Amino acid sequence: MKKLIPILLGLALAGFVTSAQAAKGEKKNKRGGEDTFAKYDANSNGKLDTDEIETLKKDFASGKEALKKLDLNGDGKLDDGEVAAVKPEAKKKKKKNA
Numbered sequence: 310m311k312k313l314i315p316i317l318l319g320l321a322l323a324g325f326v327t328s329a330q331a332a333k334g335e336k337k338n339k340r341g342g343e344d345t346f347a348k349y350d351a352n353s354n355g356k357l358d359t360d361e362i363e364t365l366k367k368d369f370a371s372g373k374e375a376l377k378k379l380d381l382n383g384d385g386k387l388d389d390g391e392v393a394a395v396k397p398e399a400k401k402k403k404k405k406n407a
Contacts, residue, residue, distance in 0.1 A: 346397045355397065362392055
C-alpha cells in the first residue's frame with residue numbers, strides 16, 4: 310500500500326503535465342518531435358501557402374537538422390513533391406460499432 314501511493318501520484322503528475330502541454334498547443338508527432346506541418350502552417354488554415362512554403366524551404370536550406378528527413382530523394386533540395394508530402398499529423402478516426 311505504501312508503494313502504491315507514490316506510483317499513483319507519479320501517474321497523476323504525468324497526466325497533468327501532458328494535459329498542460331496539450332492546453333498550450335504544443336504539437337508533437339509520434340517520434341516526439343514537433344509536427345513540421347503545424348509549425349509552418351502559420352495561419353492554421355490546413356494547407357501550406359506560398360509564403361509558408363518559402364519559409365520551410367529557407368529553413369531547410371539553412372541546414373536545420375529536423376528538416377533533413379523531408380528530402381526524400383537525397384538531392385539536398387526540397388522539390389515540389391517533397392513539400393507536398395508535408396502533411397498534418399493524421400488524426401485517428403474512431404470506429405463506430407454497428
